[in-house]
Amino acid sequence: MFLSIRDLYVNYGKFEVLKGVSMEIEEGKISLLLGANGSGKSTLLKTISGLNRPLSGSIWFQETRLNGMASYDILRLGVAQILEGRRIFPHMTVVENLELGAYSRRNKREIAREIEAMCERFPILGKKRKEQSSNLSGGEQQTLVIALALMTKAKLLLMDEPSQGLSPLLVNEVADTITGLNKDGLSIVLVEHNLRLGLSIADQVYVLENGKIAFDASSKDLSGVEYAQKIYLGG
Amino acid sequence: MDTLLLQIGNGLIIGSIYALVALGINVIWSIADVPDFSQGAIFVVSAYISYFAVTLAKIPYVLALVLGMCVGSFMAFIFERFLYRRWRGAGRVQLLCAIALFFLWTNVVNALWTAKAKMFPAYLKGSMFGFSYMRIAVVVVAAILFVLVYLFIMKTKIGKAIRAASQESEAAQVLGININTVNSVVFMLGGALSGAAGVLVSPLYAIFPTMGDLPLLKALVVVILGGFGTVGGVLICGLGLGVLETLGAGYLSSAYQHGYAFVILIIVLTFLPKGLFGKV
Numbered sequence: 001m002f003l004s005i006r007d008l009y010v011n012y013g014k015f016e017v018l019k020g021v022s023m024e025i026e027e028g029k030i031s032l033l034l035g036a037n038g039s040g041k042s043t044l045l046k047t048i049s050g051l052n053r054p055l056s057g058s059i060w061f062q063e064t065r066l067n068g069m070a071s072y073d074i075l076r077l078g079v080a081q082i083l084e085g086r087r088i089f090p091h092m093t094v095v096e097n098l099e100l101g102a103y104s105r106r107n108k109r110e111i112a113r114e115i116e117a118m119c120e121r122f123p124i125l126g127k128k129r130k131e132q133s134s135n136l137s138g139g140e141q142q143t144l145v146i147a148l149a150l151m152t153k154a155k156l157l158l159m160d161e162p163s164q165g166l167s168p169l170l171v172n173e174v175a176d177t178i179t180g181l182n183k184d185g186l187s188i189v190l191v192e193h194n195l196r197l198g199l200s201i202a203d204q205v206y207v208l209e210n211g212k213i214a215f216d217a218s219s220k221d222l223s224g225v226e227y228a229q230k231i232y233l234g235g
Numbered sequence: 236m237d238t239l240l241l242q243i244g245n246g247l248i249i250g251s252i253y254a255l256v257a258l259g260i261n262v263i264w265s266i267a268d269v270p271d272f273s274q275g276a277i278f279v280v281s282a283y284i285s286y287f288a289v290t291l292a293k294i295p296y297v298l299a300l301v302l303g304m305c306v307g308s309f310m311a312f313i314f315e316r317f318l319y320r321r322w323r324g325a326g327r328v329q330l331l332c333a334i335a336l337f338f339l340w341t342n343v344v345n346a347l348w349t350a351k352a353k354m355f356p357a358y359l360k361g362s363m364f365g366f367s368y369m370r371i372a373v374v375v376v377a378a379i380l381f382v383l384v385y386l387f388i389m390k391t392k393i394g395k396a397i398r399a400a401s402q403e404s405e406a407a408q409v410l411g412i413n414i415n416t417v418n419s420v421v422f423m424l425g426g427a428l429s430g431a432a433g434v435l436v437s438p439l440y441a442i443f444p445t446m447g448d449l450p451l452l453k454a455l456v457v458v459i460l461g462g463f464g465t466v467g468g469v470l471i472c473g474l475g476l477g478v479l480e481t482l483g484a485g486y487l488s489s490a491y492q493h494g495y496a497f498v499i500l501i502i503v504l505t506f507l508p509k510g511l512f513g514k515v
Contacts (some may be wrong), residue, residue, distance in 0.1 A: 010270075019410050034259050049409050050408075050409075051408060051409065070410055070413065071408040071411070072408070072411040072413050074412040075409065075410070076411070080409065080410075081409040083405055083406055083409065087405065087406035088403070088406070089398070089399050089402045089403055089406070089407075090403075091398070091400060092398065092399070092402070093400055096395065099245045099394065099395070100396075100399050100407070100410050101410060103395075103396065104391075104410075104411035118313075119412055148410065152410065152411065176445075178363065201471055
């Protein structure tokens, strides 16, 4: 299995956030993680990427146990995360941000080539390459965040709310980008409040309720957005 | 007029010391989130070690300065690795550790080498424009160190990681930046700067166990005045504080010389709660 999570428990202090999450993520798929606010979606992603420590349970990525590993080691295995809220480095230029995406690598020429390729793939970044990233619009910042994650050369990308705070037009652009990345072979675990966006691009859907996976299904199995909304809102 | 210029010059010299200690504290505080009072102790220990290196081992002053920086760097590394890191996320415990380290090391120095002041031998003779070369050297070396720190943070790979971690710690971690390494480097940098300040100031005054108290307090004022994460703000506020303090002592009353910094702090924070150049 590509990513396998078994009986995962995570606490914040005495507060139990994840209470025995188990799930299997397939390679090459877009897996959508749904759940009400506070259900533990972001905590789960952060635990996979090593920012949170699990209390018990295990996380396996391609035969390697991730528990107890530091974020930088998990990244080297090919698991990258896009955090919620467009977390770029605001006082650095676009190019400096992209260079940070390749922080764990040393070949400067190769990194420079990849930055050029990224600027061609996302022309707005190329156009504003020397600007402070805090001056970019919301959509441009989200593009930069995605480009940053791609610079890591990840095999699995964990995306937390990539459409948050974006206009409907930009949301569609983000959806196209995610689909494009997936077609290029990138596996994606997506946490997304925008159900229409999430369900339109996901292959597999997981619903997290009260710190556990309540059910999982193929996105085509769900009888439309309204049904998913009912589950998603805990109704 | 000559007196005024001399006062300003002396203010810049003492301000350079404040700025050096403040820069180290500022970098540590803004990145590792530790108000590292132990820098005051590092200032003292480095001064003593360099003093003994010069008087007993007869090494040149420049090497003693480098030795003092290495001692400061090593102490800060040990404090971070075995104490502050253990309590990461528990800010109040780290604060208590920092205060404890400061008093502990001041007392250790007192116990080892007594409270009797020691005089650092002069390493340069002569003067220019009424300032001894040793005083001028303080400003020159401090300026060189500021430029080196700036280049280190802006131009090196680890410097870029430090900037990234100070802006978005979690995002930096998921991009492969080892936050433990960043913290170690930042503490070592701060320790080296405090060590340098201690060695630089030693030949101008005497060496005694509590010599770090006032520079530490003034450096904290500079950090808060300048704002976190601003190298330029620290430099301007450090030098400015040194000059204002010296002018206050010269033209108002020397009895309140060490109180002026706190009066300035209260006035500035009343009108600019985020400090002059950054955020509190």
